[in-house]
Amino acid sequence: MDAIALPEPREDIIARREEIVRKLKTLVAPDCVIDDETGRRAYETDALTAYKRLPLAVVLPSNTQEVSRVLAYCNENAIKVVARGAGTSLCGGALPQEDAIVLGVSKLNRVLHIDYQNRTARVEAGITNIAISNAVASAGFFYAPDPSSQIACTLAGNIAMNSGGAHCLKYGVTTNNVLGIKMVLMTGEVIEFGGEALDAPTYDLLALIVGSEGQFGIVTEATVRILPAAEAARPMLLGFETSKAAGACVAAIIGAGVIPVAIEFMDRPAIEVCDDFSKAGYPRDVEALLIVEVEGSESEIENLLTRIQQIASFFEPKVIRVSQSAEESAAIWKGRKAAFGAMGHISDYYCMDGVIPLRKLADVLVEISRICTEHSLPVANIFHAGDGNLHPLILYNANDAEEASRAEACGAEILKHCVKVGGCLTGEHGVGIEKRDLMGLQFTKIDLEQQMRIKSVFDPNWLLNPAKVFPLDGREMP
Amino acid sequence: MDAIALPEPREDIIARREEIVRKLKTLVAPDCVIDDETGRRAYETDALTAYKRLPLAVVLPSNTQEVSRVLAYCNENAIKVVARGAGTSLCGGALPQEDAIVLGVSKLNRVLHIDYQNRTARVEAGITNIAISNAVASAGFFYAPDPSSQIACTLAGNIAMNSGGAHCLKYGVTTNNVLGIKMVLMTGEVIEFGGEALDAPTYDLLALIVGSEGQFGIVTEATVRILPAAEAARPMLLGFETSKAAGACVAAIIGAGVIPVAIEFMDRPAIEVCDDFSKAGYPRDVEALLIVEVEGSESEIENLLTRIQQIASFFEPKVIRVSQSAEESAAIWKGRKAAFGAMGHISDYYCMDGVIPLRKLADVLVEISRICTEHSLPVANIFHAGDGNLHPLILYNANDAEEASRAEACGAEILKHCVKVGGCLTGEHGVGIEKRDLMGLQFTKIDLEQQMRIKSVFDPNWLLNPAKVFPLDGREMP
Numbered sequence: 001m002d003a004i005a006l007p008e009p010r011e012d013i014i015a016r017r018e019e020i021v022r023k024l025k026t027l028v029a030p031d032c033v034i035d036d037e038t039g040r041r042a043y044e045t046d047a048l049t050a051y052k053r054l055p056l057a058v059v060l061p062s063n064t065q066e067v068s069r070v071l072a073y074c075n076e077n078a079i080k081v082v083a084r085g086a087g088t089s090l091c092g093g094a095l096p097q098e099d100a101i102v103l104g105v106s107k108l109n110r111v112l113h114i115d116y117q118n119r120t121a122r123v124e125a126g127i128t129n130i131a132i133s134n135a136v137a138s139a140g141f142f143y144a145p146d147p148s149s150q151i152a153c154t155l156a157g158n159i160a161m162n163s164g165g166a167h168c169l170k171y172g173v174t175t176n177n178v179l180g181i182k183m184v185l186m187t188g189e190v191i192e193f194g195g196e197a198l199d200a201p202t203y204d205l206l207a208l209i210v211g212s213e214g215q216f217g218i219v220t221e222a223t224v225r226i227l228p229a230a231e232a233a234r235p236m237l238l239g240f241e242t243s244k245a246a247g248a249c250v251a252a253i254i255g256a257g258v259i260p261v262a263i264e265f266m267d268r269p270a271i272e273v274c275d276d277f278s279k280a281g282y283p284r285d286v287e288a289l290l291i292v293e294v295e296g297s298e299s300e301i302e303n304l305l306t307r308i309q310q311i312a313s314f315f316e317p318k319v320i321r322v323s324q325s326a327e328e329s330a331a332i333w334k335g336r337k338a339a340f341g342a343m344g345h346i347s348d349y350y351c352m353d354g355v356i357p358l359r360k361l362a363d364v365l366v367e368i369s370r371i372c373t374e375h376s377l378p379v380a381n382i383f384h385a386g387d388g389n390l391h392p393l394i395l396y397n398a399n400d401a402e403e404a405s406r407a408e409a410c411g412a413e414i415l416k417h418c419v420k421v422g423g424c425l426t427g428e429h430g431v432g433i434e435k436r437d438l439m440g441l442q443f444t445k446i447d448l449e450q451q452m453r454i455k456s457v458f459d460p461n462w463l464l465n466p467a468k469v470f471p472l473d474g475r476e477m478p
Numbered sequence: 479m480d481a482i483a484l485p486e487p488r489e490d491i492i493a494r495r496e497e498i499v500r501k502l503k504t505l506v507a508p509d510c511v512i513d514d515e516t517g518r519r520a521y522e523t524d525a526l527t528a529y530k531r532l533p534l535a536v537v538l539p540s541n542t543q544e545v546s547r548v549l550a551y552c553n554e555n556a557i558k559v560v561a562r563g564a565g566t567s568l569c570g571g572a573l574p575q576e577d578a579i580v581l582g583v584s585k586l587n588r589v590l591h592i593d594y595q596n597r598t599a600r601v602e603a604g605i606t607n608i609a610i611s612n613a614v615a616s617a618g619f620f621y622a623p624d625p626s627s628q629i630a631c632t633l634a635g636n637i638a639m640n641s642g643g644a645h646c647l648k649y650g651v652t653t654n655n656v657l658g659i660k661m662v663l664m665t666g667e668v669i670e671f672g673g674e675a676l677d678a679p680t681y682d683l684l685a686l687i688v689g690s691e692g693q694f695g696i697v698t699e700a701t702v703r704i705l706p707a708a709e710a711a712r713p714m715l716l717g718f719e720t721s722k723a724a725g726a727c728v729a730a731i732i733g734a735g736v737i738p739v740a741i742e743f744m745d746r747p748a749i750e751v752c753d754d755f756s757k758a759g760y761p762r763d764v765e766a767l768l769i770v771e772v773e774g775s776e777s778e779i780e781n782l783l784t785r786i787q788q789i790a791s792f793f794e795p796k797v798i799r800v801s802q803s804a805e806e807s808a809a810i811w812k813g814r815k816a817a818f819g820a821m822g823h824i825s826d827y828y829c830m831d832g833v834i835p836l837r838k839l840a841d842v843l844v845e846i847s848r849i850c851t852e853h854s855l856p857v858a859n860i861f862h863a864g865d866g867n868l869h870p871l872i873l874y875n876a877n878d879a880e881e882a883s884r885a886e887a888c889g890a891e892i893l894k895h896c897v898k899v900g901g902c903l904t905g906e907h908g909v910g911i912e913k914r915d916l917m918g919l920q921f922t923k924i925d926l927e928q929q930m931r932i933k934s935v936f937d938p939n940w941l942l943n944p945a946k947v948f949p950l951d952g953r954e955m956p
Contacts, residue, residue, distance in 0.1 A: 117733040117837040162677065175682060176654070189924045196835040197901040198865050199640065199689075201909045201920060202947050203929055204653060207685030211677075228735025255595040257706025299777050357674040359595040387676050423675040431679045442679060446667045450935070451681055457931040469680050 003408060004433055006053070006467050009099035013079060014056065020079060021057050024101070027069040032107070034058035043084065043102045047149075048092040050398070051433055055082065055096035060104045064182060064190060064220040070103060071218065072188030080466045081186070083214035085126065085157030088149040090351055091432030093161060093213055097466060105156045108220055111135045120179060120196055121226050125156035125219045129163075132224060141226040144171035147428065148340060159219050162211035164428035166262040166336070169386035170295075171227065173428065175210040180223035183209060183216070186459045196223055208454070213430050214465040216458035230295035233261060235332045236305060238312050239286030239319030243267050243369070243381070246288035247362035249315040250385040253292070254358055258307055263386035264291040264336050267365075270343070270380040270393075277342030280335025283319045290385065291336055339382045340393075348398040349380075350407045351391055353429040354418030358388045367417050368392050375410035377403075389427035390418070416441055431469045439471055448474070481886055482911055484531070484945050487577035491557060492534065498557060499535050502579070505547040510585070512536035521562065521580045525627075526570040528876070529911055533560065533574035538582045542660060542668060542698040548581060549696065550666030558944045559664070561692035563604065563635030566627040568829055569910030571639060571691055575944060583634045586698055589613045598657060598674055599704050603634035603697045607641075610702060619704040622649035625906065626818060637697050640689035642906035644740040644814070647864035648773075649705065651906065653688040658701035661687060661694070664937045674701055686932070691908050692943040694936035708773035711739060713810045714783060716790050717764030717797030721745050721847070721859070724766035725840035727793040728863040731770070732836055736785055741864035742769040742814050745843075748821070748858040748871075755820030758813025761797045768863065769814055817860045818871075826876040827858075828885045829869055831907040832896030836866045845895050846870050853888035855881075867905035868896070894919055909947045917949055926952070 013020075024033045034040060035057055045052045056079070061067045074081050080100035087094050096102050105126035113122040116139055123132060129150040132143040146165035147153055157163070159181070164173040171177065180194035194206040209216055240246040250263055266274065266282075266289045275282040282289060294304040305322055312320065323329040343349050356364050365381065372379040372394065383391035392414055396407035415425050415435070419442045425435050439448060452470055455462070462475070491498075502511045512518060513535055523530045534557070539545045552559050558578035565572050574580050583604035591600040594617055601610060607628040610621040624643035625631055631641070637659070642651040649655065658672035672684040687694055718724040728741055744752065744760075744767045753760040760767060772782040783800055790798065801807040821827050834842050843859065850857040850872065861869035870892055874885035893903050893913070897920045903913050917926060930948055933940070940953070 115835075115837065117729050118835045119733060119735075120835075162682070173677070175685070185924075185928070191922075191925055191928060195900055195902065197833045198867065199651070199833055199902065199905050201903045201913065201917065202689065202691065203932060204640070204685045204689050205929065205932070207653070207682045211680065211682050213680065251595050255597060257597075297781055299781065303775055303777065355675045355677055357593075357596045357598075359593065389676065422673055424673065424677065425679045427677050435679065439679065444669075447669055450663070450669060451683065453935040454681060454683070454932060457928070457935055 003405060004437055005472060006097060007472060009097055013099040017056055020077070023073060024057060024059055024070065027073060028059055028061050028066045032060040032062065034060070043087070043096060043104070046087040046089040046092060046094040048090055048095070048432070048434055051092045051095050053095060053097050055100055055102045056098065058102045058104060060107050062107045064184060067103070067184045067218050067220055068188040068190055071184050071186050074101065074463060075186045075188070075461065078461060078463065080463045082465050083156070083160065083218050085154030085160070086128065086152045088153045088157065089161065089432060090353070090429045091426070091434040093430050093432035093468065095433050100466060103218060105154060105218070105220070112221065115196070116141065118196060119226050120223050122221065122223045123155060125159065125222055126154050129153050129155060129158055136226050140229050142229050143224055144168070144177050144227055145174050148337065155222060155224070156219050159210050159222065160212065160214045161428060161430040164384065164389065166264055166384055169263060169384065170259055170261045175207050177225045178206065178210055178222055179225055181206060181209055181219050182221035183219045185217045186461070186463055194223070213432065213469055215455055215469060216464065231297050232301060233293055233295035234301050234305065234323050235291050235293040235329055236308070236322040237283070237319060237332060238290040238292060238317045239283045240288045240315060240317055241286065243288040243365040244362040245315045246290055247365050247385070249290065249312050251358045251361055252311050252314065253308060254386060256311055258304060258311070260292050260294045260304065260308070260386065262291065262293045265381060265383050265385035266336070266339070267381040269378060270339060270382040273342050273346055273380065274335040274339050277345060278335045278338040280331050282335055286318050291332055343380060343393055347395040349393040349395050350411050351393050352411050352414050353426045354390045354415050354423055355427040356388045356390065356418050356421055356423035360421045360423070361385065361388060364390070364417065364421060368414055371413045371417065372410055375406050377407055377410055388423065412438060433468055436469055437471050445474070481883060482915055483950060484575060485950060487575055491577040495534055498555070501551060502535060502537055502548065505551060506537055506539050506544045510538040510540065512538070521565070521574060521582070524565040524567040524570060524572040526568055526573070526910070526912055529570045529573050531573060531575050533578055533580045534576065536580045536582060538585050540585045542662060545581070545662045545696050545698055546666040546668060549662055549664050552579065552941060553664045553666070553939065556939065556941065558941045560943050561634070561638065561696050563632030563638070564606065564630045566631040566635065567639065567910060568831070568907045569904070569912040571908050571910035571946065573911050578944060581696060583632060583696070583698070590699065593674070594619065596674060597704050598701050600699065600701045601633060603637065603700055604632050607631050607633060607636055614704050618707050620707050621702055622646070622655050622705055623652050626815065633700060633702070634697050637688050637700065638690065638692045639906060639908040642862065642867065644742055644862060647741060647862065648737055648739045653685050655703045656684065656688055656700055657703055659684060659687055659697050660699035661697045663695045664939070664941055672701070691910065691947055693933055693947060694942065709775050710779060711771055711773035712779050712783065712801050713769050713771040713807050714786070714800040715761070715797060715810060716768040716770060716795045717761045718766045718793060718795055719764065721766040721843040722840040723793045724768055725843050725863070727768065727790050729836045729839055730789050730792065731786060732864060734789055736782060736789070738770050738772045738782065738786070738864065740769065740771045743859060743861050743863035744814070744817070745859040747856060748817060748860040751820050751824055751858065752813040752817050755823060756813045756816045758809050760813055764796050769810055821858060821871055825873040827871040827873050828889050829871050830889050830892050831904045832868045832893050832901055833905040834866045834868065834896050834899055834901035838899045838901070839863065839866060842868070842895065842899060846892055849891045849895065850888060853884050855885055855888055866901065890916060911946055914947055915949050923952070
């Protein structure tokens, strides 16, 4: 792959590397600047490994003041800055460049304050997603957004990409669960958005920051909503003879106003790979499988499962299997949670992230299959069906350049179709480098120019996370 | 009142009034330009009636193209524009000026498309809030945000102020229920944000627009979420011996993870006035009353009400009364819904809109009482307790200038305290003219400058809804 152009790095900045590293070592503890090539190699890519660029240096500040000092210095010296959480971005969101430093937030990982009565937690932004839930688990609380990478990924990265996860159908994505943010601007100025209370006067800058892909500033702290865990939860499996029937069933469940915690979709290729890998005991004679999880008291669970079975019956499922024990529940989720790993075990894959209006789900699945057949590439579908967030995995051989570029074209075609039916390019993975040149499919020139003017307000010199999000052509930048 | 300064109107614009009116009549149908003084008087104020200014002219466009033509003309001619929905703003958000035209959206009131499977409705922005619910009621759906003014207020105004309502505790406020927007920029350019599907790539401009108080552009269409109505709902009354106990009970209910549809709070002065006016049958021997409504199936309702009574019992309520019939439920809500009207019947009042972290509720109620005693003014508290959104009504005599300015000082003191405990100046009413000069209490100079830079991106000449939101001192404008 690597078909997407990156601008030429600035040689004058690269020539000043030693001086810059020396200066950075005065702004943070010297051992928090990674200077040697081996060390920098660890930061040359993220989970979109097709793209690799060696950064100028890596800085790992320990507090907001250090972040402020580093950004002010870089701003004065026109040095680009790429913010990085855990580097789990699937769209190249943390890809560095040769004339850019990487600013990693991994040392900003403390829990600052937990307030159970107000149901909030104040944390540093480099904390891992799962560590927030762990910190409040003993009191029966959790942090809702749960990306598949939650063991590794940071809240900072979740905020940058407005990350979701299987359980976001009920609880919302990152933007619905973050109440306040402390952010350092490229000038070094520190701004606070939101707070512990609901809402804030005037513009909702908080929602603007969430999902801004590290282009506006570096988030160092956040106040997040924590929720009491439900009394109990129970998943069921529904197997269908066609993907179309499964898709229509999802739309019917949501349309009827039943909101399960999660509705996950897997098609036959995904079922086979996941079941082989994890021995989850999935039915093997169906074309599509839904995992529908509901939660609440025992009576609520019974009530919801009954209603879902009633709705599903219109679509003639071949299999209806309600978990009867904690072990069965764990097995059902084990297959789904291992999906991406299992798939990576058998093939390289290119993971799409389109979003569509739910009523189009059945038709879009048919179209995805047609597009992949046309490109002679196998596809497996594993995704958050309840909120219309598709993750087709296009299987290909990364060592075959022709096949790789075919996979990329195939993916672009799928995303184009998502936009065409009223959906959009990305649900939770972000634009990054991967979808940058597709932005014109979704937005008019007027739209993009307006977005770029806002980028310029936060970062007038366009130094933060360069080369991402906006097509290089038509950029309004110095 | 009217203590808040407005800039001098531009005499050169006022001198061109006739020419401007003539031109406007070529841009929209001539009978959609209100030119005569009597007609313009109807638009000189909104629900914050202490402030009045006669607008230059009033324009009522019939479609997006007309809005676009009017804005482009005004932009070229440096004519200020104040957008107006139904004029129900409690913070002077639609107050015009002598050198500004009012652009009313009341003719943009059509339902364009309803999609039950996707649970969305596309409407023109001038539609009233209640009309959206009415349009989908026969299919068992509704539009969730329900400001007290919902019979009159428009979706456009709800979007401008990010309006809430009693039932937003469960369903969220406007920003959580709007999926897409069509907006005309001051240049006349038309932009779309969001759409039918969840999320959109890159910046969440949709959330930035919601709550921007008519400062960024004129919203002409929106796609909103519609929700299936619950099977049933049931309110209960809880009466307490002190406001502090009632406040602590609210925090305990929310802290325990029980989310009723609504938790409304009334203190003794409010109970008496509302009960006298509406004959709701409220208990008269308590200091504070909570109306807690839950919804769902019968078993869910029973379950939730039992848990709420368990939690409430720690705070020793004097009265626990669960509605036993549709009539009793209606009576309970009748008193609350008539509250502001009932209060207006006996006195002028100044309605605050502070938001606080829920755990501070009990203490803040004590402090509000202290502040009002210090200012020798009676106060009644009627508000959305579940989300920490306070509405203290300060009672005063509007014909007594000294008392009026005392009420204003008292309100400022209350808002100052809300900010001090970690809350904010406004929950759902907006900043408008009323809280403009208090913004410095909540935001630093850096914060305000950053917000104003964003305002400048959308409206570089600062023509939209002038003199609102930002203190006049320190504005970055031409």
